[in-house]
Amino acid sequence: MQYFFCLLLLMAVYSKSHSTRCEKGCDCHEELKLTTCANALFTQLPNHIPPYTEHLDLSVNLLTFIPKSSFQMERKLRVLLIKDNNISAVADGAFTQLEFLQKLDLSCNRISSLSESFSLGLNALRELQLSHNHLHTLDSRSFMHLDGLQRLNLTGNVIHNIQVRSFGSMSTLRQLHLEGNHLVSLNNGVFSMLKSLEVLNLQGNQINKTQEGVFTPMTSLALLNLAHNQMSTIYFKTFLSIHTYSTHILLEGNPWNCNCDLQKVFHKLRSVQRLFLDDYYNLSCNAPTELANYRLMDVDTELCIAEVVIVLIITVTVVITVLGAIVMAERKRKKKKRGKHWTEQGNLSDSDH
Structure with a gap:
């Protein structure tokens, strides 16, 4: 025993x-x-x-x-x-x-x-870390059960496409890192349901187009990083649709096409109290050629003045051309009338009556 x-x-x-x-x-x-x-x-x-x-x-x-x-x-x-x-x-x-x-x-x-x-x-x-892999597309079904996720890092992949509602289950997500991918455009519905998102990092992609309401669902967004993409212009309503108490936006390193329209957009954005363009003073022009590498802040007040001057010059030139054509036509008519015989002029006068 x-x-x-x-x-x-x-x-x-x-x-x-x-x-x-x-x-x-x-x-x-x-x-x-x-x-x-x-x-x-x-x-x-x-x-x-x-x-x-x-x-x-x-x-x-x-x-x-x-x-x-x-x-x-x-x-x-x-x-x-x-x-x-x-x-x-x-x-x-x-x-x-x-x-x-x-x-x-x-x-x-x-x-x-x-x-x-x-x-x-x-x-x-x-927290889910998937940075520096070879992911090329995102599907909502892959993230279906991540309803408690707060931080998702997808940095340094080759993602070129995000399907609509890919993050649809992530209502509690607070940070989304997508920097260093191959995204070209941001379409409406991509960030739907992300009401708790505070940080959206899209730096270092190839984004050149954003639809007007793409950022609207993110009502808690505190930082939007769009630096070092391929954006040459932006639209006021795209960022005005961000309905948060305070959002900081980074736009440095994009190839801006500095014209009067761009100057007007930035002027209006800077007047919106809840939006902060933190790196505005670092934005530089890529086009037109004569403004390449100039800081936008150094030329923005002159852009619209220059365009107005150009429009005025074109208008004056057109007016002068039209007036010149009218004067020349009148001179030709009078010359032709003087060159006719008096009998032809009389017949012409009778026909006028």
Whole structure:
């Protein structure tokens, strides 16, 4: 009987040590609920992660694929870092068991697309890092279950298209980073439902067109960064549609076509008390050629004056030309009349009567 009891005790101790043991290549800290497996040269996910782990770091490894239900034994995870690997695909339902996960970092990988079930099980997620991957388009179905997300980082991908309502489930999103992508235009409906968004960073894209109501849904927007795009002109109503208490707008590094219309738009925007053009004094002209590299603030008061002068010159020239034509026609008529015989002139007078 005593032998049997000792056997059970040994089995219990072994079972506990087995369940809490640390995978080779990892550092485990039970008191911190932290398991770090960074730089361990893993080509597959480790098999033994201590059940107390809430923070798991798998950064800087050689992982290429995240299979379905990969973390079904790590349900307590709150932070999962898998950045700086070679991951090219994530299976449907890879994170379905992580009901407490608050931060997921998949940045600096090779992910080119997200499956429809990518976000399944991630209802508690607050931060998603997908920067510096190979994503080229965004689909609303990939983010369907991220209704608690507050920060989404998509910096440094090759995104050229965002489908309407791609962020439709993210009513609590506060920060959206899309800098360094290949976006060309912003269409109405792209940012619908983002009523809580405070920061929208679109710096370093190729945006040259924005529809009038594209920013309207974002009623909490505090910072709009459109610097270093391909915008040559802007429209007053596009930014007037931002109905917030205070919004700071960055527009530096765009190839502005400095003309009277642009000057009028900026003059009106600067008069709107809730809009702040923080880098207005750094805006420079790209066209016309004679104004290239001049600061907009140095020439804006002269743009409309110059256009008025040009219009006046053209108008005067046209008037002079018309008057000259009338005078010449009158002289020709009189000359022709003097050159006729008196009998022809009399007949001409009779016909006039």
